[in-house]
Amino acid sequence: MINVAAPADARTGKRPPGIRPPATTRPGAPRPRARRLRPLWFCAPFLALFAAMYVAPIVYAAVSSLFTVHRSGLGLTAPSKVFDPLGNYARALHDGAFTGALGRVALFGVVQVPLMLCLALALALLIDAKSARGKGFFRLAGFLPYAIPGVSAALVWSFMYSSQSSPINRLLAPLGVSVPFFDGHLVLWSVANIVTWSWVGYNMIIIYSALQAIPAEVLEAARMDGASALRVAWSIKVPAIRGALVLTAVFSIIGSAQLFNEPTVLRPVSGGAISSSFTPLMSAQSAVAAGNYPYAAAQSVVLAVLVGVVSFVFLKLTGRGGKA
Amino acid sequence: MKRFIARFAGVAGALALSVAAAGCSGSPAGTASPSGKASITFWGWAPGYADAVKAFDKSHPDIHVTYQAVQPGAKGGYQKMLNAVQAGNAPCLAQLGYETLPSFAAQGALENVAKYASADEGDYQKAAWRSVTLGGNVYGAPVDTGPMALFYNKKVFDSLHLKAPTTWAEYRSDARRIHASDPHRYISSPYMDYDYAGLAWQAGAGWFTTKGDAWRVTMDSAANRKVADYWQGLADDGLISSAPMYDQAWYTGLGDGDIATVVGAVWQAGVIKGGAKSGAGQWAVAPLPQWKKGGTQVGNAGGSATAVLKGCADPKAAWTFAHWLSTDRTAFGGLVEKASLYPAATSLLDLKQLGPDPYFGGQNIYKVFAAAAPHVNADWTWGPLMTKTVADLDDGLGKAWSGKGTINAALRTAQDKTLAEMKKQGLRVAP
Numbered sequence: 001m002i003n004v005a006a007p008a009d010a011r012t013g014k015r016p017p018g019i020r021p022p023a024t025t026r027p028g029a030p031r032p033r034a035r036r037l038r039p040l041w042f043c044a045p046f047l048a049l050f051a052a053m054y055v056a057p058i059v060y061a062a063v064s065s066l067f068t069v070h071r072s073g074l075g076l077t078a079p080s081k082v083f084d085p086l087g088n089y090a091r092a093l094h095d096g097a098f099t100g101a102l103g104r105v106a107l108f109g110v111v112q113v114p115l116m117l118c119l120a121l122a123l124a125l126l127i128d129a130k131s132a133r134g135k136g137f138f139r140l141a142g143f144l145p146y147a148i149p150g151v152s153a154a155l156v157w158s159f160m161y162s163s164q165s166s167p168i169n170r171l172l173a174p175l176g177v178s179v180p181f182f183d184g185h186l187v188l189w190s191v192a193n194i195v196t197w198s199w200v201g202y203n204m205i206i207i208y209s210a211l212q213a214i215p216a217e218v219l220e221a222a223r224m225d226g227a228s229a230l231r232v233a234w235s236i237k238v239p240a241i242r243g244a245l246v247l248t249a250v251f252s253i254i255g256s257a258q259l260f261n262e263p264t265v266l267r268p269v270s271g272g273a274i275s276s277s278f279t280p281l282m283s284a285q286s287a288v289a290a291g292n293y294p295y296a297a298a299q300s301v302v303l304a305v306l307v308g309v310v311s312f313v314f315l316k317l318t319g320r321g322g323k324a
Numbered sequence: 325m326k327r328f329i330a331r332f333a334g335v336a337g338a339l340a341l342s343v344a345a346a347g348c349s350g351s352p353a354g355t356a357s358p359s360g361k362a363s364i365t366f367w368g369w370a371p372g373y374a375d376a377v378k379a380f381d382k383s384h385p386d387i388h389v390t391y392q393a394v395q396p397g398a399k400g401g402y403q404k405m406l407n408a409v410q411a412g413n414a415p416c417l418a419q420l421g422y423e424t425l426p427s428f429a430a431q432g433a434l435e436n437v438a439k440y441a442s443a444d445e446g447d448y449q450k451a452a453w454r455s456v457t458l459g460g461n462v463y464g465a466p467v468d469t470g471p472m473a474l475f476y477n478k479k480v481f482d483s484l485h486l487k488a489p490t491t492w493a494e495y496r497s498d499a500r501r502i503h504a505s506d507p508h509r510y511i512s513s514p515y516m517d518y519d520y521a522g523l524a525w526q527a528g529a530g531w532f533t534t535k536g537d538a539w540r541v542t543m544d545s546a547a548n549r550k551v552a553d554y555w556q557g558l559a560d561d562g563l564i565s566s567a568p569m570y571d572q573a574w575y576t577g578l579g580d581g582d583i584a585t586v587v588g589a590v591w592q593a594g595v596i597k598g599g600a601k602s603g604a605g606q607w608a609v610a611p612l613p614q615w616k617k618g619g620t621q622v623g624n625a626g627g628s629a630t631a632v633l634k635g636c637a638d639p640k641a642a643w644t645f646a647h648w649l650s651t652d653r654t655a656f657g658g659l660v661e662k663a664s665l666y667p668a669a670t671s672l673l674d675l676k677q678l679g680p681d682p683y684f685g686g687q688n689i690y691k692v693f694a695a696a697a698p699h700v701n702a703d704w705t706w707g708p709l710m711t712k713t714v715a716d717l718d719d720g721l722g723k724a725w726s727g728k729g730t731i732n733a734a735l736r737t738a739q740d741k742t743l744a745e746m747k748k749q750g751l752r753v754a755p
Contacts, residue, residue, distance in 0.1 A: 071430070071750045072751070073538070073752045074538070074751070075430045075752075076426075076429050076430060076458055076459055091748070164567050182726075268571065271566070272722025272725075276719050289712045290712035291431045292745070
């Protein structure tokens with residue numbers, strides 16, 4: 001941002017305090033247009049892919065959500081699509097299965113995201129501690145679950161939860177305890193456990209990298225002032241990596257909203273506790289199964305807008321979140 | 325900038341599903357090349373199809389078929405096909421389960437090939453031909469059928485001096501005996517979606533009928549309630565295992581005798597053999613237990629067709645291949661060996677591959693299925709939104725089998741949700 005702003009200010013002759021114009025810019029001499037546009041060419045490959053792979057499908061989904069599917073009689077011919085901009089949206093908001101799914105992932109996010117990030121922060125601080133041993137090992141061990149594809153992880157956990165084979169319950173059996181992982185109330189947290197297991201290491205690495213960027217002299221000064229390791233962690237390190245924490249939180253909020261793999265894999269063994277519209281994406285998928293693409297698109301758009309709003313509010317609440 | 329990226333990623337990421345739904349890959353439908361040689365693409369997943377296509381290409385210089393393996397239908401293959409049809413680049417031919425065929429037709433995803441196919445109707449079993457026709461349109465060639473029988477662990481039955489049950493009442497008393505002999509032993513696992521449909525099918529408890537140009541949904545009929553009550557009784561008495569079918573726990577149970585029977589179609593032979601190797605020599609097949617003593621009612625589960633997808637440029641060549649695949653003795657022999665497919669063509673019922681099997685103690689299980697096939701109730705119609713219907717049904721069945729609901733409630737809910745979706749889309753529903 002600074003590079004773009006500086007020449008404009010230089011032209012008016014005013015200098016913002018503390019910002020020197022880059023050496024290559026001569027005051028009063030705007031660069032030729034062609035030269036100014038040149039950097040855009042370097043962005044072209046990205047922009048082209050971005051437009052084709054992100055923008056176009058979003059526009060396509062948004063547009064198709066404005067139509068409703070119409071058939072007639074036995075419906076053995078191709079359905080027609082009728083422009084009805086609010087039809088699918090009105091239906092989505094009155095669809096108990098869809099709104100229930102939204103509520104479910106909201107609850108999931110409110111509980112699971114803070115828990116996971118606290119765990120990730122604690123692990124990152126531990127391996128960042130001066131006295132820590134075997135850093136490399138713990139860094140790798142913490143990160144390893146992330147390397148396992150989500151579906152494979154869910155398959156392994158479905159075995160761990162299964163009433164038939166659960167090694168966890170087998171270990172607990174002598175104590176007379178048996179965890180009903182697929183109980184209607186518990187199943188969401190069984191899913192949360194898998195997600196936490198998979199993603200804690202990933203977030204730990206992001207936070208750990210941010211910790212590495214804290215200037216050594218700041219930490220040195222704190223120590224010279226007699227701050228304990230705990231005090232350094234809480235008063236120096238955590239505030240310094242605020243940006244990384246906000247970033248991981250936003251990613252995790254988005255991830256929660258998109259919950260799909262884990263509940264889908266667990267569904268067949270869940271004894272009905274996980275329905276076909278357990279999460280918003282599963283609900284949209286079930287609309288696709290009914291051959292109703294526009295309704296699925298509308299559900300996706302509603303979810304996207306809600307996630308956008310939640311992320312925006314979160315960033316507002318956490319202040320100038322971009323400053324790492 | 326980071327803020328922008330994060331916010332944008334939210335919007336973009338959440339739409340990933342739509343991206344998946346909209347994006348598709350595929351090759352263009354059948355085209356006639358300048359040389360006049362027809363070129364057909366075929367999507368399927370059954371083991372053995374690739375070899376059959378190779379043999380066809382060798383023996384038919386005028387048609388070239390390209391086989392592309394896709395995910396099994398319910399695991400993503402059907403979605404890929406529908407997406408390809410939407411995008412206008414679908415293959416000419418696709419492997420399609422009978423239960424899904426009407427749903428494809430209802431999306432306008434199939435091509436009517438009655439013009440080329442009707443002359444060959446006599447080559448197929450009646451019930452199978454009915455499965456590929458809808459309202460006078462023919463959408464493909466039947467490949468295999470799924471007549472049902474009772475797979476049972478003979479070793480377990482023998483050890484308790486039990487014979488294979490011939491009625492459902494006997495089946496229930498055997499279930500009690502088996503569970504009483506060992507609390508880890510159960511007569512069966514829970515039946516879901518199309519496996520459950522087979523049980524209803526046998527009892528003549530249809531789920532859908534058409535009346536003029538309107539649908540009727542009858543999943544909640546008296547006949548269906550009778551079947552549901554029977555299995556509910558077994559579940560309530562704790563006689564059904566909690567191991568889900570096709571789960572590792574199920575295969576383990578089949579292998580070590582903890583799950584004593586599977587009520588299933590002929591292709592379950594391949595599933596059981598492949599998944600429960602330690603049960604070799606212990607399993608046998610008996611005719612399906614009957615609701616009335618001496619009855620001969622048989623249900624069907626599964627079976628598939630080679631369907632012609634919308635937009636096929638050369639439906640005539642497509643039919644030629646599809647019909648050949650279903651009726652060629654050598655090609656189908658390979659399909660029996662590799663996939664336990666039971667032919668829909670009447671002339672193939674004496675294939676030598678349909679013979680004794682050491683896994684089943686040397687029994688020629690196909691004799692049981694051959695006797696059953698002519699008795700498969702031909703009066704069964706699949707609905708227009710089957711994928712959605714069975715997803716809703718499974719939500720309820722899962723609960724019912726684990727004691728948190730009833731099978732009747734599951735059927736009622738699935739019926740209500742199916743009707744609601746049909747009405748929402750404007751399909752005609754008879755009162």
